[in-house]
Amino acid sequence: MITIVYWRLIRPEKHMYDELRRQGVPGEPFIPIIGQLPQLNRARENNGTLAYLFSLSEKYGNYFLFSFGPLMRIMISEPDMIADVVGRSHVHDYVKPDVFGNIFKPLIGSHNLLVSEGEEHERARKMLNPAFHFINLKSMISIMVNETAKAIDSFFLSSDSNAIDLHRELSGLTLSIIMSSAFGQASSTRSNFNRTMYQTVNDVFEAIKYRIMHTITQIPFLARLPFWRKSVIDDGVQLIGDAVDQIITDRRQGRSASLCAGSDLLDLLLSAIDSDGKSFTDEEIKQQALTFVLAGHETTNNLMAWAMYVLMTNESALRACREEVDKVLPNCISPSHELISNLVVCEAVLQETLRLYPPAPIFARKCVREHVIGKEGQKQLRIPVGTTIVINSYTLHRRADLWSRPHEFDYTRWLRDPVTDLKPKLAHPFCYLPFAAGSRNCIGQNFAMLEAKIMLAMLLQRCDFVMEPGQNIVQEFIITMRPKYGIRAQVKSLSINPSTENIGSYKIEGKIIVPPGDNALENTRILIDEGLYIGIPQVDGTFVISGVPSGSYIVSVASPLHVFEPVRVDINAKGKTRARKVNFIQPGEVVTMKYPLNFETHGIPNYFQKREVYRLTDVIMNPMFLTLLVPLALLLILPKLASQDPEMQRDLQQASNFLQPNMNTPDIGDMFANMFGGPKKQKPTQSQNNGASGGISTAQQKRKIEAAKRRN
Incomplete structure (x- = not known):
C-alpha cells in the first residue's frame, strides 16, 4: 500500500517538481501529501488567500512552484508565458485539470462548454457563438431593463429609504435576468423563485465551496462518497434539472415562448445545428443552458456588487458616472441599444472593477503535450506532460510594470484619448484576463457586460446609495471572488418610477x-x-x-x-x-x-437556522482529519504487517533499494519521525548490506582456515 501511495500520489508530483526545479523555477519546498495546505488554510482563516498568493509572487517572481495539498502546481503571472498556455496556437496542448471536472461535472454534467474538451468543445462553441452575437443580445435589452426596474421597485416596498445587502439583492436580479433571457421565465415569478430555484442555487454553491475548502474535490475517491454535503448538491441538481427538462418540453410543445424581442437562448439552442446538420440533444441543451445560467449569474452578480462598492468608496467616480447617466438617460429614460453605447464612463468603471476584482482570480490548465512556454531570448520553460499551470490573473492585474498605480481604482485608464479618440493600449495583449482568453474564454462576456451596464445605469438613475459604516468588506475566493460578508448600503429613491404613469x-x-x-x-x-x-x-x-x-x-x-x-x-x-x-x-x-x-396561511416563516450540535464524530469524519490520518496510519501499520510476511518484506526492500538511489527520495519513515517524534530506523551495517552473498563467502573462508590448521 505504501508503494501504491508513493507511486500514485508522491512520485509523479515529485518528478514534475524536480524537473521544473532543474530548469531554475523557484518556489515553495516539496512536502508530500500536505504541500502548502497549512499555510493556505491559515491565510483563508485570516481572509487573505489572494493576498498570500500575491506575496508569493513578490517573493519568487512571476512564476513559481506551489502545492495545493498533494497536487503540485506552477503558478504564473507572466503575459508571454500565459499567451503560450491559453493562446490559440497551443489550444490542443492543454485541457482543464481533473479537479475542475470533479467540481463541476456533478453540477452541470460533462457535455457543455465549461467542462468538455477537444472536438466536442469545438463543435459546441461553433454552434453557440451565434447565440451571443450582438444582434441577439440587442433583443434581450428589454428584459434586462424590465427586470432591473422591478428589482429597484422592490427596494422601496415600505418607504423611500431602506437598508439592503447589495450582493444578495443583485444576486436575485442577475439570476432573474438570466432565467428570463434563457428560458422565458418572467420576472413576475421571482417571488416564489427566491424560495425555490434561487435558494437551491445558493445552497448548491455553498456545498461546493465547503467541499473545495476541505480538499474533497482533489481526491476522486472522497468526492464520490455520500458525505460532506454531497446530498445537497445531488438534490439541488435534481431539482434544477427536472425544472429545466420541463421548460424544454414546454417550449418544444409550444406551451411557452421567448420573452425577448427575438429568440431567447433556449430557442437558439433548439435550432442550432453543426456542420453535419446535427442538432443538440435535449441533455446537451439542458447542460448548456444550466452552464450559462449558473456561471453567468455568479459572474455578473459579483461584478455588480464590487462595482457598487468601489463607487460608494470613490466619490469622484460616482459623480462622473451619475453625470453621464443624467446626460445620456435624462428624465428616467429607459436604456436602449443606441443609448447604452454612449455610457463610456460606466463601461470604464466596470472594466476597472474587473481588473481589481476579476470574477475568476485564478484558473488552471493541464499540459497534455510537452512543449516550451516563454518568449524567445527570455526565460523559457519546458513543461512536462501532466503539469498543471495555474494562471494568477489577480496578481497579473496588479503588476507594477504593467499598470500604473496598480492597487488604485482609476477608471480613467480605460477612457479614450481626448485628442486622438483612440482606446488605451494595454502593456501586453495578455495582461488583462477578467474572462480568461483564447478558445476557452467566457462566451457570455458580452452578455455580462451589457447586462452590467444596464443595471449600473438604472441603479444610478433611480437610486442613491450610501455604504453603511463599520462593515468588514472581505474578498473571499473559492470558485469566484465575492464579498464574504456581503455589502450593506442605505438606498434612497431619487425619482418616481415612470411605469406608474x-x-x-x-x-x-x-x-x-x-x-x-x-x-x-x-x-x-x-x-x-x-x-x-x-x-x-x-x-x-x-x-x-x-x-x-x-x-x-x-x-x-x-x-x-x-x-x-x-x-x-x-x-x-x-x-x-x-x-x-x-x-x-x-x-x-x-x-x-x-x-x-x-x-x-400555510405556516410561519422560518427566520432562524438551528445551531449545529458539536459532535466528536464531526471531527473524526472531517475530510481534513482523514486525509492526514489515513496516510499516517498506513505508514505506521503497514511496515509491521509487512514484517510478518517475508516475501512482502523482500519486495518492499527491493523497491526501496531501486527507488532511493535513482530518485534520491527521502526515507518516508524518517521524515515523519522528524515531524512527529519517535525513533528512527537503524541504518544497516556494511555486513548487512552485503546480503546473503557476503555470508556465503565468509563461511567458505572459515572452512579453509580450519582445514589449514588440521594439516599443520
Whole structure:
C-alpha cells in the first residue's frame, strides 16, 4: 500500500517538481501529501488567500512552484508565458485539470462548454457563438431593463429609504435576468423563485465551496462518497434539472415562448445545428443552458456588487458616472441599444472593477503535450506532460510594470484619448484576463457586460446609495471572488418610477384569512409582481388594488408572521379576470382558483437556522482529519504487517533499494519521525548490506582456515 501511495500520489508530483526545479523555477519546498495546505488554510482563516498568493509572487517572481495539498502546481503571472498556455496556437496542448471536472461535472454534467474538451468543445462553441452575437443580445435589452426596474421597485416596498445587502439583492436580479433571457421565465415569478430555484442555487454553491475548502474535490475517491454535503448538491441538481427538462418540453410543445424581442437562448439552442446538420440533444441543451445560467449569474452578480462598492468608496467616480447617466438617460429614460453605447464612463468603471476584482482570480490548465512556454531570448520553460499551470490573473492585474498605480481604482485608464479618440493600449495583449482568453474564454462576456451596464445605469438613475459604516468588506475566493460578508448600503429613491404613469382601469381584489385575534394584518402587504403595485388590507383582511392594466401578474402576500402561496391573475383586454395556481415546474399545467382571491396561511416563516450540535464524530469524519490520518496510519501499520510476511518484506526492500538511489527520495519513515517524534530506523551495517552473498563467502573462508590448521 505504501508503494501504491508513493507511486500514485508522491512520485509523479515529485518528478514534475524536480524537473521544473532543474530548469531554475523557484518556489515553495516539496512536502508530500500536505504541500502548502497549512499555510493556505491559515491565510483563508485570516481572509487573505489572494493576498498570500500575491506575496508569493513578490517573493519568487512571476512564476513559481506551489502545492495545493498533494497536487503540485506552477503558478504564473507572466503575459508571454500565459499567451503560450491559453493562446490559440497551443489550444490542443492543454485541457482543464481533473479537479475542475470533479467540481463541476456533478453540477452541470460533462457535455457543455465549461467542462468538455477537444472536438466536442469545438463543435459546441461553433454552434453557440451565434447565440451571443450582438444582434441577439440587442433583443434581450428589454428584459434586462424590465427586470432591473422591478428589482429597484422592490427596494422601496415600505418607504423611500431602506437598508439592503447589495450582493444578495443583485444576486436575485442577475439570476432573474438570466432565467428570463434563457428560458422565458418572467420576472413576475421571482417571488416564489427566491424560495425555490434561487435558494437551491445558493445552497448548491455553498456545498461546493465547503467541499473545495476541505480538499474533497482533489481526491476522486472522497468526492464520490455520500458525505460532506454531497446530498445537497445531488438534490439541488435534481431539482434544477427536472425544472429545466420541463421548460424544454414546454417550449418544444409550444406551451411557452421567448420573452425577448427575438429568440431567447433556449430557442437558439433548439435550432442550432453543426456542420453535419446535427442538432443538440435535449441533455446537451439542458447542460448548456444550466452552464450559462449558473456561471453567468455568479459572474455578473459579483461584478455588480464590487462595482457598487468601489463607487460608494470613490466619490469622484460616482459623480462622473451619475453625470453621464443624467446626460445620456435624462428624465428616467429607459436604456436602449443606441443609448447604452454612449455610457463610456460606466463601461470604464466596470472594466476597472474587473481588473481589481476579476470574477475568476485564478484558473488552471493541464499540459497534455510537452512543449516550451516563454518568449524567445527570455526565460523559457519546458513543461512536462501532466503539469498543471495555474494562471494568477489577480496578481497579473496588479503588476507594477504593467499598470500604473496598480492597487488604485482609476477608471480613467480605460477612457479614450481626448485628442486622438483612440482606446488605451494595454502593456501586453495578455495582461488583462477578467474572462480568461483564447478558445476557452467566457462566451457570455458580452452578455455580462451589457447586462452590467444596464443595471449600473438604472441603479444610478433611480437610486442613491450610501455604504453603511463599520462593515468588514472581505474578498473571499473559492470558485469566484465575492464579498464574504456581503455589502450593506442605505438606498434612497431619487425619482418616481415612470411605469406608474398611464395605468389602466382594472382592479385585483380578494381577502387575506388569518386566525382570529391575529394582528399580522397590520404589517401585511399585497404585492403585484414584487411591488409593481402594492395593496394594504383592511381590518377584515379584504383588499382592492386599482389601476392595473391588462396582463398576467403574480399576486403575493408579504407578511412577517405568515406564509401565503402566491397566485397568478390574468386580466384580458376586456377586463375579464382569471385566477390560477402558480406552477413553476410545469407552467403549462393550469389549475384555476376562485376569484376574488382568498389567501390562507400555510405556516410561519422560518427566520432562524438551528445551531449545529458539536459532535466528536464531526471531527473524526472531517475530510481534513482523514486525509492526514489515513496516510499516517498506513505508514505506521503497514511496515509491521509487512514484517510478518517475508516475501512482502523482500519486495518492499527491493523497491526501496531501486527507488532511493535513482530518485534520491527521502526515507518516508524518517521524515515523519522528524515531524512527529519517535525513533528512527537503524541504518544497516556494511555486513548487512552485503546480503546473503557476503555470508556465503565468509563461511567458505572459515572452512579453509580450519582445514589449514588440521594439516599443520
